[in-house]
Amino acid sequence: MASRQQDHRAQKISSAIDSLITHLIPENPYEDDHTAELRHDDYASAIKALLDQPSSSSYDADVNNASDLIKRKLIQGNPTQALRFSHLYTRLLSLPVLNQKWAILYFLYQLSDSPDPNEPLPLSPLAQQQQPHFDQQFQPQIQAQTPPPQLLRQPQQSAWAAEPRSPAYEEVQNEEVMEDAPSLEGSHNVPPERPRHGRDRGHTLTQSHQAGPASRDDNREVVHDPSEPALLRDLPFTLQGLSSATLPFLNDTTLKLPPTLPIPIISLLNTLAEPSLLYRGLNEFTKTPANGLLGQSLRAAISKELRSYLTLVATLETQIRRALSELDESAPRGGIGKTGVTLKRCVVWTREATMGLRLMSLIAEESKNKHGGQLITLIHSFSSSHGDPVVAAFAERLLVDVTRPFYDILRRWIYDGELLDPHMEFFVREQNPHDEERKDAKAKGQMSVWNSKYEIIDRMIPSIITENFSQKVFLIGKSLNFIRHNCGDHRWVEDYSKKASRELKYGDTATLEAWIDEAHKETMSHLMHLLNDQFRVFDHLEALKRYILLGQGDFIALLMESLAPNLDRPAGAQYRHTLTAQLEHAIRGSNAQYDDPEITNRLDARMLQLSHGDIGWDCFTLEYKIDAPVDVVVTEWGNRQYLKVFNFLWRIKRVEFALASTWRKCMTGARGVLQTSDGKVLQTWKSTRGVLAEMVHFVGQLQYYILFEVIESSWTELQKNIHKENCTLDDLITAHTKYLTSITHKGLLGAKRRQFPSSTADGSTAPSSTDDDRNSYMVQLSELLRTMLAYRDSVDGLYSWSVSDFTRRQGGLISSHHTRPTSTRDRADSQAASLADSMDLDPPYDSFDSTPGGEAGGVKSEFPALQDRLRQLGANFKTRLQILLGDLAYQPDVDMRFLGVSMNFNDVYQPVRRKGKSSTTAGAAASGGASGTGGQGQAGQGQAAKA
């Protein structure tokens, strides 16, 4: 039974052999049937002999893991194919039909990577060289068998034919032929890498033949000390920065290479030493204490990168270990060439890591004297402007970790308005109040909680954030802080931060900007809403304009009227309660009573502290009190500007008032007491009225100009600016400052270059020459105003004289009719009348006739002096006015030029042009005028003091 089965099997096999031969060997059309049959038989017997050979031991060990062999081979070539193979393999296993699956697989494995049978046989010289040694003995026989042309191909042909006849020999050779095949193919068909890989792992027998052409040269290499395996063994330690026997570290920056090595190896080791030393350095760096959160995060990021480097080293070590364990000691150079792990290969594997380490150590080195935002800028410059994409990508990765604390600070800042920056790394910083610049600004009164709490440090702005963007960020945080601490709106800020807070991260700049824009918009609108509705900034500004800039005419007129007698007295005689009482009266009596008490309550009248001898007019001032959050808009500086403008306007108003009352007196007097037949006196009165009219015109024009051309137009500008869409607090402050500057500038207060320490330092002290240059308008105007007041005094004097003259004449008339002694009583009456007439004016002019009355000569002697004085003052006024007009005519500002035109609309005056600032003539004229009025002023004061 068994034998029959065996027979059956043998029969099957032989028939299979037959079909195989016919299938694989093409039919030769040039051979006759007999030869073909002979050949066929030859093959069949050869095959049978081959098949009957005892199995070589080599595959016994491998038979059961044929699939493993295949899989491993495929993994090296193409992992996806390996996956596909595993699928196929499982499917194959589930099939019931085959019994010898492993054998079939092994068979396929053996046949893998066969050359394409359709390709013609390469005429390989190697193949010819390879075989002659065993061909020769069979040559004659083959020559007989084969046709002559085949002689060309003899070696191969006969080798095959000879085989069956020398089985013992063949066994050895066979192996060689088989194993050599891939190596030969390798050099022709497939890339040399593949066959080597394919065989390396699986088939130890083949190793010596598959090293490829490169490893053939290895035989010639001198074995050096320490050997490459030894170096490889120590390499992982070196890469981790640890000393080893062959490669000891001498110190932190030196690695000692064995001196016995040949130069190529040394150069390889040099390359490998770089990452080792860099690693050591960086490891040290990560252990140094950081000066700030960003420094810490940089260290953390670097140590994270170092960890991944260590992972690489670990992988490398595994590879090295495996390679060393597979090492075939007998092979040339310790067989290192075939293991796939060599020093050269290690260099290649560590190359990218070395780049990273190099970059990191560069950053670490440069970060030592960089701080906060600069650190980010440093790394960002690598990611944004480095040409090597690998470096850029690496820096980008590093940046994500490094910027984390920065974004934390940023988040706190833009969502909570808190500056949480213990190491001063953010680009926003709390201001140092002891700074020199600060002190300067503080002295000028331009400080406020809004702009002096925080400041932006330009050099700390990291380059990941643009200038514009950083301003926005700064503004958001500042506003939130302001809302929380100065407007007392904690709740909103907390709600807002809860609602809007987001995790900020390096990366998507567009989204980040969108978020910040959103935050900016929301914060700003809330802040403006707060200021507008809760703190009524706009109402306050309007009130300031109405009361301090004399916009509310009825109120000011009433106030001036009620205060006038009071203010005529010396400054020392002013009492606060009277002032406030009069203020109250003025408020009650005017339309101001309909204003919000919130606003009118803020008005306060008080006296400025002035030098001795001033009268009330000089030091009276009206004040509008501004409190906490609004004072960021109306700063101390702004308040001072308002005060200055108020004082100036108040003085003009006062002159206007005085002129008006004198004018009124003259007009009423003209119908009574002033009537005289003396032509000289009449002439004097006429010219006096002319000059008075000029002055009234001047003051009227000046007032009109300041109130309408300057204040109203600036106010319109301000309104336009602050009611703009998305106006921020900064815009508001800027607009308001601009408004004030334009008022003071155009309002002839000359605040262009320099601010007065106090606006009231005008009248009493003679201006110095430098002030004269700088604030020429201011000085000129105050001189003009003073001249006008002096003139008015003189007019009052003239009036008194006229009255007394009138009385005297009346008295004379009476005395001629009646008795003389009544004249004294009459004179006393007339004095009383004159006093009554000038009751709300400056001291009555009766000081002039302090000489006992009655003497006509004594009274008469007053007139020429008065006439002279009036003429002098009038001429003085005219000169000054002409100088002023000359200056105005050459002003760059159109409005101011226009003022000159409207004052001199009919060319009554000849504007005097000053030639340059320091022109001698102008200086002389001005100083002459100044000294003249100075004298007059003193005279006037003397009179006032007497009164």
Added chain:
Amino acid sequence: MEKSEKQAAAQQAVDILHEISTLLNCQLDRRTLSICISMIENGVKPEALAEVVQKLREEGRVLMADIEALAAKPNAARRK
């Protein structure tokens, strides 16, 4: 019935193995493959068989080359 099932299974096995052989670049056509499978199933040693296939291939190629050479040469006809 059973036979056809078996045949189908065998067919499937050959399909799979053919695919594997393609993966492995064995350059075997289906016919050669099925012959080899049947031989191995009948107890032939795979290693030896692989050797045989390779030898035969080589031989075939040599022969083909010769044939082509002969066909190319005019004096080939004379020999016949």
